[in-house]
Amino acid sequence: YTQAKALVYSKFGEPADVLHLHTHSISPSLPDGAVVVRALAAPVNPSDVNTVQGTYGVKPDFSKQQLELGTSEPAAVPGNEGCFEVVSVGPSVKTLHRGDWVIPASTGFGTFRTHALVQHADKALLRVGGDKGGHEGLTAAQVATVSVNPCSAYRMLRDYVDLIQQSVATFARGDGGDGGAWFLQNGANSGVGRAAIQLGKLWGLRSINVVRERSTPEATAALKAELTDLGATVVVTEAEFLDRSFAARLKDEWTRGGRDPVMLGLNCVGGKSASAVVRSLNAKGTMVTYGGMSRQSFPFPTGPQIFKRLRFEGFWLSEWSKENPEEKRKTIDAILELMRDGKFRLAPVEEVRWDWDTEEKVLKDAVQGTLEGFRGGKGLFVF
Ligand code: NDP
Numbered sequence: 001y002t003q004a005k006a007l008v009y010s011k012f013g014e015p016a017d018v019l020h021l022h023t024h025s026i027s028p029s030l031p032d033g034a035v036v037v038r039a040l041a042a043p044v045n046p047s048d049v050n051t052v053q054g055t056y057g058v059k060p061d062f063s064k065q066q067l068e069l070g071t072s073e074p075a076a077v078p079g080n081e082g083c084f085e086v087v088s089v090g091p092s093v094k095t096l097h098r099g100d101w102v103i104p105a106s107t108g109f110g111t112f113r114t115h116a117l118v119q120h121a122d123k124a125l126l127r128v129g130g131d132k133g134g135h136e137g138l139t140a141a142q143v144a145t146v147s148v149n150p151c152s153a154y155r156m157l158r159d160y161v162d163l164i165q166q167s168v169a170t171f172a173r174g175d176g177g178d179g180g181a182w183f184l185q186n187g188a189n190s191g192v193g194r195a196a197i198q199l200g201k202l203w204g205l206r207s208i209n210v211v212r213e214r215s216t217p218e219a220t221a222a223l224k225a226e227l228t229d230l231g232a233t234v235v236v237t238e239a240e241f242l243d244r245s246f247a248a249r250l251k252d253e254w255t256r257g258g259r260d261p262v263m264l265g266l267n268c269v270g271g272k273s274a275s276a277v278v279r280s281l282n283a284k285g286t287m288v289t290y291g292g293m294s295r296q297s298f299p300f301p302t303g304p305q306i307f308k309r310l311r312f313e314g315f316w317l318s319e320w321s322k323e324n325p326e327e328k329r330k331t332i333d334a335i336l337e338l339m340r341d342g343k344f345r346l347a348p349v350e351e352v353r354w355d356w357d358t359e360e361k362v363l364k365d366a367v368q369g370t371l372e373g374f375r376g377g378k379g380l381f382v383f
Pocket of ligand 1: 045046047148149152187188189190191192193211212268269289290291292293294295315316317318347371372373374375378
């Protein structure tokens with residue numbers, strides 16, 4: 001029998017209140033099509049906390065995992081992404097072998113656990129490296145964080161506005177335009193934001209990035225420098241972004257009087273910051289909302305909607321992945337390739353070691369801390 005531990009919850013609430021560390025064992029006689037995996041790393045994303053709080057767009061099915069976990073009441077394991085190693089393979093499994101690194105194919109897997117018995121493994125797990133090779137050249141942290149943030153940034157930069165075509169057209173016009181198309185984003189130091197900066201840079205795009213001011217000017221300058229080093233073209237603080245002078249700076253300093261228009265805005269934050277994204281878009285621009293970190297809504301202003309003919313879109317990776325499983329796999333493979341080549345840097349993480357003896361409180365605190373602002377990086381369970 002494999003001894004396993006998992007964070008579980010049976011009702012919604014604050015992670016510190018409702019999560020418990022549960023111990024169970026996994027039988028060595030595996031059902032048809034099943035594998036047992038061992039966790040290597042799993043990040044704690046904001047949506048994991050929202051799911052435990054019961055405020056996320058999808059609710060876990062508490063009854064589904066009870067049998068496998070052997071909990072006294074229906075329970076679910078939080079966590080949507082992670083890197084696992086296959087440790088044993090049941091009958092009729094076709095694509096997976098012992099030692100393979102895998103990631104969950106869809107959300108709701110429950111990654112905050114040391115081991116899992118995975119049914120229908122060929123479908124439920126993506127083998128890292130596909131048919132070509134394995135995980136050589138990759139770290140568990142890279143694999144564990146590839147499928148949500150970088151994947152979201154990748155799709156949002158590609159699927160709403162054809163920025164690459166816009167860049168080509170700018171060059172072709174021959175009117176002195178010498179840079180790629182612009183996009184603008186708030187929450188630029190988030191995992192998604194950092195991925196968008198890097199992918200944008202790799203694709204020849206230019207980015208205007210909004211971050212919240214740090215506690216000292218030096219710390220703000222350091223954060224700006226960090227993002228510039230990642231490939232950001234411009235980094236401004238939220239105060240600069242919300243200031244009246246921003247419109248003139250956007251026009252005169254960066255976009256040649258508006259001849260290099262900003263056609264895509266990515267909104268991670270909501271509230272006033274989102275309204276400023278709307279104001280900064282050029283006519284026929286698109287704003288894609290994917291997060292609401294400030295927990296504030298924003299108005300869809302009538303004037304700009306009509307007179308600037310703006311488009312407002314919502315992006316949700318989970319649904320996109322369900323609708324486009326093949327594209328999802330290709331996107332992940334493409335990003336892993338960039339990571340392997342040293343062209344894509346990991347967002348900062350705060351590693352939380354999860355050993356057999358790690359106390360429940362340490363694990364719960366790591367989840368609870370995720371929605372606090374001004375952090376050095378997101379929590380990453382390392383096993
Ligand atoms: P990270 O944990 O990496 O970063 C959190 C970000 O939120 C930081 O930039 C932080 O800025 C900012 N932030 C925190 N609190 C506030 C606040 N009160 N007001 C403004 N900004 C704040 O986040 P992720 O990249 O993992 O996720 C970012 C957002 O994107 C989340 O809302 C997440 O749910 C969403 N998301 C949505 C997806 C989708 O499919 N729709 C997919 C992936 C992510 P600071 O450093 O200044 O605190």
